Amino acid sequence: MGCDGGTIPKRHELVKGPKKVEKVDKNAEIVARWYYCTLSQEKLTKPIVACELGRLYNKDAVIEFLLDKSPEKPHADSAAHIKSMKNVIEMNLSDNPAWAGDKGNTKGDKYDDQCSQFICPVVGLEMNGRHRFCVLRRCxxxxxxRALKEIKTDVCHKCAAAFHEDDLILLNGDKQEVEGLRRKMDERRLKAKMEKKSKKPKAAVSVSQPDQVEDSLASSEAPDAKNNQPRDKINFVSSSKATADASSASFERATTSSSAIVKRPMPCSDEKSEAYKSIFTSHSSAKRTKDQSSNWVTHTAYYF
Structure with a gap:
């Protein structure tokens, strides 16, 4: 069973001490951050976006993440702060002319130094994790x-767009830098919410302006001090008088022109003959006595 034949056991063979903490390989961690998407764990390919915390994603992976409404999303903790595509920045990257692509070392007979696909357009440093890179939030x-420190300016070196120091987002920073970026992100979102709330009262004021117009119209109809009539009504009366005179003149012309037409006089009721009056049931000849009327009633009680 061991420990026989004169063997002497050592302490680590008899006593179980604490397990050694596994150290993460720094090179592997750099490759995972700068060459692979944080969500899909696939290689970064254009279009590439960055969040407000400086993490890199494939744009397609972010869109799929936002469309997925399932409660258990893969790597949901790393992208929980992304609520819409407005929370990510599409990166305008500069290609590295020395990058040969995936076909650079197909045989495996030479050392692969992890040549980066993108470089800094000012200094020419490769974006491979060994140097610190920043992205401008606006453009x-x-x-x-290093380029931003050596050439200090308020204008972008590539597209000439103006920016401030708050627009700079450090890519793949350490924990303290990520916490600082998170505080800035929360402040920006809170400020945006306050601006939206401040715009709502302005909209209410613009809605109340038609009411003020109605009040002004009502004040214009206020009675005049001399005539005790509204000003608008006085103008309306004067215009109505003019239209009345014009209509009366036109009516007189129409009556004079139609005077030539002969109209037949309506016969008076006293001049009607007895034969004409006997047609109607109101005539005395249409009335019958009780002996002549029948015992049963119809809609016309004149049938025997």
Whole structure:
């Protein structure tokens, strides 16, 4: 069973000590951050986007993440702060002319130094994780931190768009830098909410303006001090008088022109003959006595 034949056991063979903490390979961690998508764990291919915390994603993976409404999403913790496509920045990257693509070392007979696909357009440093890179939140252009320190300007070196220091987002920073970016992100979103709330009262004021117009119209109809009539009504009366005079003149012309037409006089009721009056049931000849009327009633009680 061991420990026989004169063997002497050592302490680590008899006593179980604490397990050693597994150390993460720094090179593997750099490759995972700078060469692979945080959500899909696939290689980064254009179009590439960055969140407000400086993490890199494939744009297709972010869209699929937002469309997926299932409660258990893969890697949901790493992208929980992304609520819409407005929360990500599409990166304007500069290609590296020395990058040969995936076909550069097919045989495996030479050392692969992880040549990066993108570089800094100002200094020429490769975006491979060994150098710190920043992205501008407004235009999406990517530069190395060394280039921004050496050439200090308020205008983008690539697209000439103005920016501030708050628009700079450090890519793949450490924990403290990510916490600082998270605080800035929360402040920006809170400020945007406050601006939306401040715009709502302005909309209410614009809606109340038609009421003010109606009040002004009502004040214009206020009675005049001399005539005790509204000003608008006085103008309306004067215009109505003019239209009345014009209509009366036209009516007189029409009556004079139609005077030539002969109209037949309506016969008076006293001049009607007895034969004409006997047609109607109201005539005395149409009335019958009780002996002549029948015992049963119809809609016309004149049938025997």
């Amino acid at each position: 999406g252009c990517v530069f190395s931190e």
